Amino acid sequence: MPKPKIALYWCASCGGCEEAVVDLAEGILGVVEAVDIVLWPVAMDFKKKDIEAMADQSIVATLLNGAIRTSEQEAMAHLLRRKSQFLIAYGACAHLGGIPSLANQFSREQMLKYVYEDAPTMVNEAKTRPQVSCQNNGHAMTLPQLRQVVRSLDQVVEVDYYIPGCPPTSKLTQAAISALLAGKLPPKGSVLAPDIALCDQCSRKGSKPANLSFSQFKRPHQTLLDPELCFLAQGVVCMGPATRGGCEALCTGGNMPCTGCFGPTSRVRDQGAKMLSSLCANVASKDEKEASAILSGIPDPVGTFYRYGLAKSLLRRKVDLPVETPETP
Amino acid sequence: MNPATQQTWNQANLKANATYQAERRRVTVEPITRLEGHGKIDIFLDDAGDVERAYLQIPELRGFEVFSLGRPAEEMPQITSRICGVCPTAHHMAATKALDDLYQVEPPPAARKIRELVYNTFVLEDHALHVYILGGPDFIVGPQAPPEKRNILGVIEKVGVEVGKRVISMRRRLRELIAYFGGKVIHPVLGLPGGVSKGLKPEDLPQFKELAKDGLDFALFTLQVFEDLVLKNPDYVKLITGDTYTHRTYYMGLVDAQNKVNFYDGLIRVVDATGKEYAKFPARRYRDFIAEHVEPWSYVKFCFLKPIGWHGFEEGPQSSVYAVAPLARLNVAEGMATPQAQKAYEEFFNTLGGKPVHHTLANHWARVVEMIYAAERMVELVNDPEITNTNLRVIPSAKPSVGVGVVEAPRGTLYHHFETDDRGLITKANLIVATQNNAARIAMSVDKAARGLIKKGQVSEGLLNMVEMAFRAYDPCFGCATHSLPGHLPLSVSIYNRERHLLRQLVQS
Numbered sequence: 096m097p098k099p100k101i102a103l104y105w106c107a108s109c110g111g112c113e114e115a116v117v118d119l120a121e122g123i124l125g126v127v128e129a130v131d132i133v134l135w136p137v138a139m140d141f142k143k144k145d146i147e148a149m150a151d152q153s154i155v156a157t158l159l160n161g162a163i164r165t166s167e168q169e170a171m172a173h174l175l176r177r178k179s180q181f182l183i184a185y186g187a188c189a190h191l192g193g194i195p196s197l198a199n200q201f202s203r204e205q206m207l208k209y210v211y212e213d214a215p216t217m218v219n220e221a222k223t224r225p226q227v228s229c230q231n232n233g234h235a236m237t238l239p240q241l242r243q244v245v246r247s248l249d250q251v252v253e254v255d256y257y258i259p260g261c262p263p264t265s266k267l268t269q270a271a272i273s274a275l276l277a278g279k280l281p282p283k284g285s286v287l288a289p290d291i292a293l294c295d296q297c298s299r300k301g302s303k304p305a306n307l308s309f310s311q312f313k314r315p316h317q318t319l320l321d322p323e324l325c326f327l328a329q330g331v332v333c334m335g336p337a338t339r340g341g342c343e344a345l346c347t348g349g350n351m352p353c354t355g356c357f358g359p360t361s362r363v364r365d366q367g368a369k370m371l372s373s374l375c376a377n378v379a380s381k382d383e384k385e386a387s388a389i390l391s392g393i394p395d396p397v398g399t400f401y402r403y404g405l406a407k408s409l410l411r412r413k414v415d416l417p418v419e420t421p422e423t424p
Numbered sequence: 425m426n427p428a429t430q431q432t433w434n435q436a437n438l439k440a441n442a443t444y445q446a447e448r449r450r451v452t453v454e455p456i457t458r459l460e461g462h463g464k465i466d467i468f469l470d471d472a473g474d475v476e477r478a479y480l481q482i483p484e485l486r487g488f489e490v491f492s493l494g495r496p497a498e499e500m501p502q503i504t505s506r507i508c509g510v511c512p513t514a515h516h517m518a519a520t521k522a523l524d525d526l527y528q529v530e531p532p533p534a535a536r537k538i539r540e541l542v543y544n545t546f547v548l549e550d551h552a553l554h555v556y557i558l559g560g561p562d563f564i565v566g567p568q569a570p571p572e573k574r575n576i577l578g579v580i581e582k583v584g585v586e587v588g589k590r591v592i593s594m595r596r597r598l599r600e601l602i603a604y605f606g607g608k609v610i611h612p613v614l615g616l617p618g619g620v621s622k623g624l625k626p627e628d629l630p631q632f633k634e635l636a637k638d639g640l641d642f643a644l645f646t647l648q649v650f651e652d653l654v655l656k657n658p659d660y661v662k663l664i665t666g667d668t669y670t671h672r673t674y675y676m677g678l679v680d681a682q683n684k685v686n687f688y689d690g691l692i693r694v695v696d697a698t699g700k701e702y703a704k705f706p707a708r709r710y711r712d713f714i715a716e717h718v719e720p721w722s723y724v725k726f727c728f729l730k731p732i733g734w735h736g737f738e739e740g741p742q743s744s745v746y747a748v749a750p751l752a753r754l755n756v757a758e759g760m761a762t763p764q765a766q767k768a769y770e771e772f773f774n775t776l777g778g779k780p781v782h783h784t785l786a787n788h789w790a791r792v793v794e795m796i797y798a799a800e801r802m803v804e805l806v807n808d809p810e811i812t813n814t815n816l817r818v819i820p821s822a823k824p825s826v827g828v829g830v831v832e833a834p835r836g837t838l839y840h841h842f843e844t845d846d847r848g849l850i851t852k853a854n855l856i857v858a859t860q861n862n863a864a865r866i867a868m869s870v871d872k873a874a875r876g877l878i879k880k881g882q883v884s885e886g887l888l889n890m891v892e893m894a895f896r897a898y899d900p901c902f903g904c905a906t907h908s909l910p911g912h913l914p915l916s917v918s919i920y921n922r923e924r925h926l927l928r929q930l931v932q933s
Binding site for chain 1: 496510512613618719841
């Protein structure tokens, strides 16, 4: 019997998800022997037309990491969707948009203008910018188009499962692949990680006050961080209560608060809104002026509450961004 | 001209242009098999079938400098680490040092030493990845070996399964040290302005002492492997010193007060193609020396020496192109700060004919010399009685405005520059990333390799591997370079004739 075909692919990502797969090395040898990896750009050769030539649904599962920003990534997402029985969004960027989707607070024009014209080290009197197509000394060159916004994978194509995290842990990845090979998968659309809040895995859980009351929010650099006490009890914003567990509380183990990379549990529609409402409900003062003074301790609510999930959140993007026009360079 | 004639004329003109454009697209775009997620090299031939120009293109941009705006500065070590999951520790540390500068705060000695310990461990681990898994196979297995052997499995076949196990287990243990302090090894969280979040418990010290000692043994063993398999083979030495991979450019790297190589801190030193000091400056002055150039055919920006000005992808006396990374660091320094590394450094320059060395492939050897330094520095740090001190933070009190941080990432000098308002919220960010410094020289290497290997329309079968080797020596990280694409870059090469018809396409992994 032929081995099941697996593909791994990357879009707008940092390579950390690839490293996470490489880190499986010793643990996953058995799994690797059981499958046939047909596509993995970081580690092996492939051509798009080889994938195009495969019968539809002939890949059992594709693990795709990274958000979708360019025309090229979009086309690959569609192609791999067509060729795969299961498409799995691997890591925070494919799952929720990830840190790259914080760019949705800014327009593409603002980004290109700063990077190629206004950055302090830029020398560019001619205001040259990378072009979707250009002629350079008679040589015709092309580049993929940057879309107006960054999207999570399921905002582009249908997704079957999600493996969360920035990056996902080896343990979850291995469990997901094993479940896949054994055909023991949960309902379609599931996030393949425990459906519990991060606090349930945190060693500081015992010190989390039953009734929180915030008279001040402290930013991590402004205070000595107690290595055992719940961060919320220290007045430091920790995304633990609104975030799915499964990472085994690695960041709080490093004595820094959770920043929310696993996204929400199944019971929460919007991770940021959930955290924001729970913090606001526990602000010590009901006086508007006092309350806003307390909340000024959280100077960047979007970056704090939607660090990894802006694309997928209810906010999604800055409201006045231009509407997508694919023919625009 | 009367309006009716003008209108007819204009319509005819538009139609002609549209037809011309369509024709160009058909010829140039259609045949290209887009190898998404890949770097792309397009080679254009002239009438005689010789290379007119070869281009390396990078196909994406994520815009970290822009979406950092309005974020609290203290979050930058964690946000910017997402530029690259292969070298997150480098971005994390550069940003953390920029925060020290922003808030004008010095970390306590133990915190500084923990940062250095984590950083040198990271360099050792990352270099080992390159030597054994990514770049080294070209030499250890051999450049003429079939592609399916030029990987870690081929290395294991050549040096024995025990060595393979040793490499994998050493990398795992080194990465565990980073995770001990950083919470996670991919995207660590330890850096804060004025210190680190977590210290070293005395009861955990013995395992790290043992690790540092094993790390040094491993680095010295790696040098032995390199000497036995590469330096004792005249063909390889000829390849390293051959003209195809040689460029006479400027070099840049961090040095300590004695002009010795340092990864974590120091002054930036630049030497010219004769090895003479051209500049030496603190991170804060980087804008006086470094500028960026843009081309319409790639999203990557090309760095050059600002006082000289951009003169294109050229070497020679007028060129402002410079290189970073292991070879550049050895070229700009006057030695290594530790004894065994110093010995290896001397042997390096004695064998290759003195300083500076211009052979790109010598980066592989320079990387091994640096592994020894990183390991020796680890040994020094774990044996420093201060390393378990619990005073790890200075709480910043100064009003923030501008901060610049620099480190030597494994792939070269890395600058993070932040400006903030009084609340410490980012108002401007600028990142000059390791591979970006090298981008112009890498483009030159690709062009030179292509010119050297394609003559009269005859495309050598060895082209791909030879171009690939030029690449791998730099250990390029295009995720860093464009703040976009990840890691170690697979590559496609398209060759066009004078009529811009695609002659052939080669792919490598």
